Amino acid sequence: MKKLFAVLGDPIGHSMSPVMHNDLFSFYNIDGVYLPFQVKDEDLYDAVKGLKALGVGGFNVTVPHKSKILPFLDGIDELAANIGAVNTVVNENGQLMGYNTDGPGFLKGLNPILPKIAGQKVLIIGAGGAARAIYFTLAKENPDTLDIANRTVEKARELIKDCPYSVSSRAYSFEEASESLGEYDLVVQTTVIGMSPKIDEQPFVLNNLRKQAVFCDIIYNPLETKFLKEAEQKGAIIQNGLDMFVYQGALAFEKWTGIFPDVERMRDNVLKQLGGRTC
Ligand SMILES: NC(=O)c1ccc[n+]([C@@H]2O[C@H](COP(=O)([O-])OP(=O)(O)OC[C@H]3O[C@@H](n4cnc5c(N)ncnc54)[C@H](OP(=O)(O)O)[C@@H]3O)[C@@H](O)[C@H]2O)c1
Numbered sequence: 001m002k003k004l005f006a007v008l009g010d011p012i013g014h015s016m017s018p019v020m021h022n023d024l025f026s027f028y029n030i031d032g033v034y035l036p037f038q039v040k041d042e043d044l045y046d047a048v049k050g051l052k053a054l055g056v057g058g059f060n061v062t063v064p065h066k067s068k069i070l071p072f073l074d075g076i077d078e079l080a081a082n083i084g085a086v087n088t089v090v091n092e093n094g095q096l097m098g099y100n101t102d103g104p105g106f107l108k109g110l111n112p113i114l115p116k117i118a119g120q121k122v123l124i125i126g127a128g129g130a131a132r133a134i135y136f137t138l139a140k141e142n143p144d145t146l147d148i149a150n151r152t153v154e155k156a157r158e159l160i161k162d163c164p165y166s167v168s169s170r171a172y173s174f175e176e177a178s179e180s181l182g183e184y185d186l187v188v189q190t191t192v193i194g195m196s197p198k199i200d201e202q203p204f205v206l207n208n209l210r211k212q213a214v215f216c217d218i219i220y221n222p223l224e225t226k227f228l229k230e231a232e233q234k235g236a237i238i239q240n241g242l243d244m245f246v247y248q249g250a251l252a253f254e255k256w257t258g259i260f261p262d263v264e265r266m267r268d269n270v271l272k273q274l275g276g277r278t279c
Pocket of ligand 1: 127195219246248
C-alpha cells in the first residue's frame with residue numbers, strides 16, 4: 001500500500017519539498033506520496049493525531065510549527081530537544097519520533113568547502129530558529145569560537161545560555177560584529193534580511209572581512225543575496241542556502257527510507273522550481 005509522507009506548515013503553498021521528495025520516491029521505486037498540508041496552530045494536535053492514525057511514514061514540519069509540535073510527539077532525539085525544534089518526524093513502529101535535520105543539513109552542505117569546523121572562528125548572524133539549529137550543531141564540532149550577532153542582542157545571549165555543549169561564545173550587536181568581522185573563518189547569515197522580496201538589504205556592511213573566509217547565507221531565494229554578493233566581491237568564498245535545504249531534505253529522506261538520496265538530483269529539481277518563480 002502507498003505510504004503517506006507530508007509537510008505541515010502555514011502557509012505551505014510555496015514549499016518545494018513535495019516535488020523534491022515525490023521525485024525521489026519515483027526515482028528509487030518507493031511506493032510513497034508526499035503531500036503539503038496547511039495546518040493552523042489550533043489544528044496542529046488533531047493533524048498530528050490524524051497522521052498517526054493513518055499510519056503516516058513520516059513528515060516534515062515547517063514554519064510556524066517547528067517548536068509547537070514538540071508536546072504532540074512520542075519522543076524527540078537529543079539534538080532536536082536541545083534546539084527546541086523538530087523539522088522531521090519518523091513513524092517508528094507506531095511512535096512519532098522528532099528529529100532536527102536543519103543543523104546537520106547545513107553542516108553536511110558546508111563540508112565540501114569547509115571540511116573541518118574544529119578550531120575555526122565562527123560568527124552566526126541571527127538568533128532565530130534556523131540559527132539555533134546551526135549553533136547547536138556547530139557547537140558539537142569544537143570550533144575555537146562560536147559568536148552570535150543579532151538585532152536583539154538579548155536573544156543571542158539566551159541562545160548561548162541554552163547551549164549544553166561547552167564552547168567559547170560572545171553575543172554581539174550588528175555594529176560590534178561588523179567591526180570584528182576580520183577575525184572569522186566562517187560567517188553564517190541566518191536572518192530573513194535579503195530574502196525575496198526585500199532583496200536590497202543586508203544585516204550590515206561587510207568591512208574588513210578576511211580574504212578566503214567562508215561566508216554562507218542560508219537564504220536560497222534569491223540564490224545570491226546582497227550579503228553574499230558583497231562578501232564575494234571582497235574576496236570571500238561564498239555558499240547560498242540551497243545546500244542546507246537539499247541536505248536537510250536528504251537526511252529526512254534517509255530517516256524515512258534508509259536511502260541517502262542523490263543530492264545533485266535534488267539540487268537540480270529545486271533549481272528548476274526556483275527558476276519558474278519570480279523573486
Ligand atoms: N536553507 C534552508 O534550508 C533554511 C532552513 C530554515 C530557514 N531558512 C531561512 O532562514 C531565515 C530565518 O528563518 P528562521 O526560521 O530562523 O526565522 P526566525 O526564527 O523568525 O528568526 C528570524 C531572525 O531574523 C532576524 N530579523 C527579522 N527581521 C529583521 C530585521 N528587520 N532586521 C534585523 N533582523 C531581523 C531576527 O532578529 P530578532 O531576534 O532581533 O527578531 C532573527 O534573528 C529565513 O530566511 C528562512 O527562509 C533557510
